[in-house]
Amino acid sequence: MTEYSRNISLFTSIDNRLNVKKLQNEVWCDSSISALFLGVKLIGSDVVFMFNDNISSAEEAAIDAIIAAHNEAEPVVDELEQKRVQAKKIIDEAASLSTGRYISEGIGQDLRYQKKEENCRAFQAAGNPEVDLNQFPWVESEKNAQNHENGATAAATILGVADAWASIGATIEEIRIGYKAQISVETDTAVIDALANKAKALLDAV
DSSP states (O other): EEEEEEEGGGGOOOOOOHHHHHHHHHHHHHHTTTOOOOEEETTTEEEEEESSSOHHHHHHHHHHHHHHHHHHHOOOOOOOHHHHHHHHHHHHHHEEEEEESOOOOOHHHHHHHHHHHHHHHHHHHOOOGGGGGGOOOOHHHHHHHHHOOOHHHHHHHHHHHHHHHHHHHHHHHHHHHHHHHHHHOOOOOHHHHHHHHHHHHHHOOO
8 A cells, every 4th residue: 555645734724634535535536646546544744645556756746736726825915004004003002102191091091081071060060069069079089189179179170181181182083093094095115104103203292
């Protein structure tokens, strides 16, 4: 008996017994292989083709061709798209760092900021009722934590920061989204690099 062996690590799609079964059937049906074919077996990472007779180099080539037909095509690396992804990552990271200079990040932090702002606006809308401060827990906690003179001062301080962040945050987002949109349609990799660097510089300056 003759065995013709190939390491399946070289043929990434031949990774299970179903594919090996397909190979076996195709070898049986290949008219260019005249040697008496007995079947296929797996030994470790090798797929072994078993024949009753010796096989010729032409038959070996035919088996290799069958294996190659099952081989997964190498993924085409789209260098342009890869460049775009990298450039957008630079912009997103710069935007994140810029944001971090003004507000804290963390689980639930956005919600805390939102609740605090809503509570302060409600306090002001009610006329800054100091006697009812306990009904506005976010204002009261800010007053106590920061030793503000009263709830009105605490609310005004919080809302001043919130209003300032609204403007800064919008600027950061305009730069982030705008430059990423330009990169999405740019085909010159040098220009893509320039756009990413320009966006980063603008975000670093915010």
